[in-house]
Amino acid sequence: MELLLPGFLDLLDPQTLLIMALAIVGGIVVGTLPGLSSVMAISLMLPIAYAFGPVTGLSMLGAIYTAALYGGANSAIILNTPGTPSSLPTAFDGFPMTKQGKANQALYAALFASVLGGLFGTMVLIVAFEPLANLSLKFGPPEFFFLACLGLCAVAAISEGKVLRGLLSACIGLLIALIGQDPVSGDVRFTFGIYPLISGIEVIPALLGLFSLSQAMKILEAKGSHIAPYASEINLFGKLEKKLRQSWSILLRSSIIGSVIGILPGAGGAIASIIAYNEARRTSKEPGKFGKGAVEGIMASEAANNAQVSSSLVPMMGLGIPGNVNAAVIMGALMSFGIQPGMGLLTNSSDIAYAFMASLIVSNFLLLGIGFYMVKLTTRVLLIPSNYLGPGVIALCIVGAYAATYSVYGVWVMFGMGLVGYLMLKVGIPIGPLALGLVLGPIAEKGLAQSLQMAESESSLLSFILARPISMALIVFCLVALFAALYVEKKTQQAELLRKEQGNG
Amino acid sequence: MGKLQIYSSDVFIILVAAIAIAFRSQTAGTHEPFDAYPKLITGALILLSFACVIQTRFSEGYKRSESTVSSVTKSAVLVIGIAIYIVSLSTIGYFVSSTFYLIIMFHSKRIGKADEFLETKPIIADFLISIAIVLSIALVFKFALNLVFPDSLLF
Numbered sequence: 001m002e003l004l005l006p007g008f009l010d011l012l013d014p015q016t017l018l019i020m021a022l023a024i025v026g027g028i029v030v031g032t033l034p035g036l037s038s039v040m041a042i043s044l045m046l047p048i049a050y051a052f053g054p055v056t057g058l059s060m061l062g063a064i065y066t067a068a069l070y071g072g073a074n075s076a077i078i079l080n081t082p083g084t085p086s087s088l089p090t091a092f093d094g095f096p097m098t099k100q101g102k103a104n105q106a107l108y109a110a111l112f113a114s115v116l117g118g119l120f121g122t123m124v125l126i127v128a129f130e131p132l133a134n135l136s137l138k139f140g141p142p143e144f145f146f147l148a149c150l151g152l153c154a155v156a157a158i159s160e161g162k163v164l165r166g167l168l169s170a171c172i173g174l175l176i177a178l179i180g181q182d183p184v185s186g187d188v189r190f191t192f193g194i195y196p197l198i199s200g201i202e203v204i205p206a207l208l209g210l211f212s213l214s215q216a217m218k219i220l221e222a223k224g225s226h227i228a229p230y231a232s233e234i235n236l237f238g239k240l241e242k243k244l245r246q247s248w249s250i251l252l253r254s255s256i257i258g259s260v261i262g263i264l265p266g267a268g269g270a271i272a273s274i275i276a277y278n279e280a281r282r283t284s285k286e287p288g289k290f291g292k293g294a295v296e297g298i299m300a301s302e303a304a305n306n307a308q309v310s311s312s313l314v315p316m317m318g319l320g321i322p323g324n325v326n327a328a329v330i331m332g333a334l335m336s337f338g339i340q341p342g343m344g345l346l347t348n349s350s351d352i353a354y355a356f357m358a359s360l361i362v363s364n365f366l367l368l369g370i371g372f373y374m375v376k377l378t379t380r381v382l383l384i385p386s387n388y389l390g391p392g393v394i395a396l397c398i399v400g401a402y403a404a405t406y407s408v409y410g411v412w413v414m415f416g417m418g419l420v421g422y423l424m425l426k427v428g429i430p431i432g433p434l435a436l437g438l439v440l441g442p443i444a445e446k447g448l449a450q451s452l453q454m455a456e457s458e459s460s461l462l463s464f465i466l467a468r469p470i471s472m473a474l475i476v477f478c479l480v481a482l483f484a485a486l487y488v489e490k491k492t493q494q495a496e497l498l499r500k501e502q503g504n505g
Numbered sequence: 506m507g508k509l510q511i512y513s514s515d516v517f518i519i520l521v522a523a524i525a526i527a528f529r530s531q532t533a534g535t536h537e538p539f540d541a542y543p544k545l546i547t548g549a550l551i552l553l554s555f556a557c558v559i560q561t562r563f564s565e566g567y568k569r570s571e572s573t574v575s576s577v578t579k580s581a582v583l584v585i586g587i588a589i590y591i592v593s594l595s596t597i598g599y600f601v602s603s604t605f606y607l608i609i610m611f612h613s614k615r616i617g618k619a620d621e622f623l624e625t626k627p628i629i630a631d632f633l634i635s636i637a638i639v640l641s642i643a644l645v646f647k648f649a650l651n652l653v654f655p656d657s658l659l660f
Contacts, residue, residue, distance in 0.1 A: 187539065
């Protein structure tokens, strides 16, 4: 800990701070633009980072990672387009808030929650990165399977009151995720002779189509001149401060969820934000508000999303195992500076390691300042007439899908998924659960197949699972989440019925 | 019960069930235990499809929005327009196809408005806005981030 102060002092160089500020702006733009991911931004900046040297270069990459993950919330709130898969639950309440003329409130809530989550995650990285790195090794395939199941329990929360149709939608997502190579055996299945499908359905173009394209088509069909009213709310920050104070437990819980899930290699930010969102709804006094514009839903999703930024670096820094692609690229940067990641990092290159950790704290404060002014620019999108915005979004989707996959196949995937999303919206089937299935499907499948293989040497699958305490705990969490979701659903329906009866009376 | 009616949601759900059956028939070729998960998903999807169709029929809570001929035509034109845009992107290139697509889409909202349609002023404005959008996207994706655009025959 005492090495953290010199780490901060290393960052006091004006050039480093300026580069970090520019990286924050770039990260927000990349995160906001559909199709562009944090991985893409970090990899593009690798040669530049190398030119700046280890402290400035790594600080720049950390700043881009932090800002890009937050940037996904902007398009999720304004255009119902999650810029990154981890901002998927942000769209569930963010876009309804935009429709209600509360875009500013939603965007600021996302910013504050992201910063608080990011700071919490970084503190976790600094204080407990050694025990957390060891904990991440205890997660095996069964645990990942049940973790994905826990994420899927959120289906009830995002089904817009249509649980059966929500489950159908989630299963469609899980089915689409099956296309391509089996994640364990490598067998090619469900391609129906279409060669490009061997590589499977890419998540980013699929999400772009599902949310953005279908939304753009709805914008073009709608009679109104603008997608949502542009309004400046009275006493916005007073309301937000009250909400933040009331929601401290949601912010804390979501940050813990994000930090814990972030350390698990391969889990990713999407599962963290989905579970945090579901937990926020489960424990809320007004669960019926979720999915209709609850600011708590945005806070939960964004706090978890940004908390996992720092904690996802734990396995890479502690064990030399990159937990996700972002961490792998940053690990590449460390190695290019001649620094070996792993436990030796803190003994051999502790000055750089602590300067990097300190830079993640500074990045969050820079994000708060820069993001604060960029929110004002973001909400101006609502002033664009819908007959200009709709086609513009379609063009952006097409270029974004191409940029995400470097092939026209990605554009067709986006188009196909857009069509599916559009038809589902038309026939009244919620599209959120489909996205959930699509994101969590590969994790669940890999976990189940590997668990079944591992259980072959045991007397039964049950005894194999019973011998794993983390799996047992996750099963209990799944059951609690499932029954709580069904209970909340029933209570919400009863409250709606009562409200209608009172309205009629 | 009244007379049996088929709704658009029924057609969509039955189509989903048919796709799930097609997927399930393909699981026969996969090895154990790797077929367990696909069988679980396809089975669940088939069961849920039928449950949804039954629920739609018996539940009073579901309101069915009926599509008019004009709205279906509008949707079809939108979908075909996007498909043509994607095809033209890899033939005539991003700049030309995007500019034309955007102008047509901007102007499509004026169809049926005699006082606005084919007026010179809005067409020039649409042209300038479409050029601005096309160049802005190219500036960010192609020139600032150095990402490749689809190969095309023209540009």
